[in-house]
Amino acid sequence: MKLTPQEYDAMIQKTVPPTQSGRTIPAAFLVGGLICVLGQGLTDLYLLFLPQQQASTLASVTLVFLSALFTGLGLYPKLAKFAGAGTLVPITGFSNSVTSPALEFKSEGFVLGLGAKLFTLSGPVIAYGVITSVIYGVIYYFTGLGG
């Protein structure tokens, strides 16, 4: 092929069908929003019995549980296919990213399969999340914002 990678890339860009953002963005907004509404509803429900902090935590726990349950039932990926970032961004996406490798890699055993690969997808989020929070904590401390 007498074609440079740059020329070929230009040819590809002209050929590939674009993502149908007109459909995907509203779907993400709608489903992501509904998940958040569900979270708020759960919080309000738990507030009838519990203080604010515990109610918020329990709402998150419930969403994580529901996401894991629906992942196991094979329904979450179907919803995610429609919703995209709408199911990825809320805490439900994090739960799915832990549950799905657990299901997938149990065929290699509970230790080297499920155990070792449980955080294959969510590991980077946890690692960089912790590092970022440490950095943020240091800044918080030295700028005196911590009081």
Place this chain on the structure above:
Amino acid sequence: MPIPLGRSTFAMNRPPSVLASAAVGGKKEGEDPMAQWFDEIHNDTTFGEKTWEKAESRFQQRACQLALKKAKIAPEQVKLLLAGDLLNQCISSSYGVKELMIPFFGLYGACSTMTEALALASLLGDNGVIDPILAVTSSHFCSAERQFRYPLEYGGQRPPTAQWTATASGAALVGKSSKPPYLKAVTIGTIQDLGVHDINNMGAAMAPAAAATLLTYFADTGTQPHQYDGIFTGDLGQVGSKLFYQLLAQQQVNVTSIHQDCGCLIFDAKTQDVHAGGSGCGCAASMGCGYLMRQLEMGKLHHVLFLATGALMSTVSCQQGCSIPCISHLVYLSTDPTPVFQGG
């Protein structure tokens, strides 16, 4: 002995035949109009096994058994088995064919494995010393997904350029016979890499390999597209096929009227939600050993160039930022036994 035509094209002196061929598919493959060309459809894609890898092995084993049964040849009579697949260390092949106890060469050509195996079978079978040779390959959506992409239950969206790995296997038995189709020539592909990095756009990565091999074949043989009634590429899909036409057009070659792509054939893109089409070793293998061979046997096609395409990256090379090297091997299948290139 094969007659060299140029550097990488060889014409068979005594063209071997495809004695029998068989295609086996999974549930999704059985929901397409192409289902009629499969010898067996298994709606249970686990094949009764506990792991996807074992299931894929069973698909491959079944394709071998069916091809041998059709040819009425026992495994003990087969001189050589050429097999490969997508999984690390080609385990689908090793586990799938081990019980057949046929002398075995493992191949890796990714999705080009079917024509790689057929090309080698032609070259090795031309002088009749190794006869017959069984060529087989397979892929499984679930085993490929977990190796190359994400866990099955992970909630993600696939881009429009993504292709769906076929759960299928195809096997062909190559040997001397007076029955068509005949394997008359092969072109061994060179690795092509035009800098595509997107693992979700395999069609774009592989199109240059298919175009390069086809152009080499035409140059080496001095033939033109109009001398053939079918050109079947492996799994370029819709995006790759369009790029394939554009790359050929730059060299003033037009194959649009006779070209079909196995990745576009195997699924119905409109109803089966496969985005740009099918892929995987089993895609070209099942379409080649099912649909294509039946067309040749029924006399609906007579002169066909079959070139499966393979993307030779691994998850490691992708994560290290390497572009995707691709390859395509070509076999010329014909209903006419005359070695057209004799003395040429």
